[in-house]
Amino acid sequence: MFQLTPIVRNLLLLNVAVFAFGAFPDVNMTEMFGLRFPGSSEFAFHQIFTHMFVHANFGHIFSNMLALIVFGPALEMFWGGRRFLMFYLICGLGASACYLSVETAELYQLRTAIEAYIQNPGFMAFDGLIAEYGNVYNTALMNFVETFGNHPQSAELIAASRQVALDLYEAKANVPMVGASGAVFGILMAFGMIFPNIELMLLFPPIPIKAKYLVLFYGVYEIYSVIQSAPTDNVAHFAHLGGMLFAFILIRRWRQRGEI
Numbered sequence: 001m002f003q004l005t006p007i008v009r010n011l012l013l014l015n016v017a018v019f020a021f022g023a024f025p026d027v028n029m030t031e032m033f034g035l036r037f038p039g040s041s042e043f044a045f046h047q048i049f050t051h052m053f054v055h056a057n058f059g060h061i062f063s064n065m066l067a068l069i070v071f072g073p074a075l076e077m078f079w080g081g082r083r084f085l086m087f088y089l090i091c092g093l094g095a096s097a098c099y100l101s102v103e104t105a106e107l108y109q110l111r112t113a114i115e116a117y118i119q120n121p122g123f124m125a126f127d128g129l130i131a132e133y134g135n136v137y138n139t140a141l142m143n144f145v146e147t148f149g150n151h152p153q154s155a156e157l158i159a160a161s162r163q164v165a166l167d168l169y170e171a172k173a174n175v176p177m178v179g180a181s182g183a184v185f186g187i188l189m190a191f192g193m194i195f196p197n198i199e200l201m202l203l204f205p206p207i208p209i210k211a212k213y214l215v216l217f218y219g220v221y222e223i224y225s226v227i228q229s230a231p232t233d234n235v236a237h238f239a240h241l242g243g244m245l246f247a248f249i250l251i252r253r254w255r256q257r258g259e260i
Contacts, residue, residue: 005076034176052092054178064180071191091243095182098242123152182243189247
């Protein structure tokens with residue numbers, strides 16, 4: 001039975017309440033409170049904080065909250081509630097900062113590619129643009145590509161392709177990021193650094209593993225996922241790594257100052 005400490009319990013209840021509220025008809029918590037790129041027309045300042053308490057689906061919230069109640073109480077008892085909450089929020093905000101930094105770089109590359117296409121449009125260039133950046137679009141885009149390919153000299157389709165390219169930028173800029181994963185990965189890193197030799201029992205496979213090796217595995221896996229990222233992968237791996245990075249920096253700083 002999990003021993004829930006006060007801050008962990010309150011974070012759990014808040015996340016579950018937000019998720020439950022999102023189950024009501026016509027309520028889309030992701031659209032309202034998910035974090036968007038600051039250059040997006042749909043960005044709002046509150047999203048920097050609110051995205052940490054919104055989850056995309058049951059599997060998403062279940063995995064994050066399970067990790068919170070498994071690893072969080074030991075850290076809260078070790079640090080105290082105030083420091084634990086500060087750590088949680090800093091890791092979550094740091095994770096989103098890392099995500100937005102990468103997103104800014106990717107959107108700059110996309111914008112540059114789109115501007116180059118608008119100057120020199122054509123089917124081959126358009127097909128290459130979509131192949132590299134079109135993963136956030138729907139099947140309507142694929143239908144347009146097919147039609148354009150069948151009529152590559154059509155002035156009407158060439159003009160339409162310019163607008164489709166611009167819409168591609170807006171579509172990517174408006175994809176929201178949600179979830180407590182950045183903060184949770186920070187908690188995982190902290191647990192591995194503070195209690196490195198505690199043995200944990202995995203579910204699959206059911207074998208014991210020391211906390212430090214579990215953290216190492218997750219870190220390597222996230223780096224691998226970034227390198228091998230597939231177009232259909234909608235997981236914010238840089239946010240996970242950002243949460244772990246900020247956790248590492250915070251704990252090292254607190255240790256140097258003799259605070260833990």
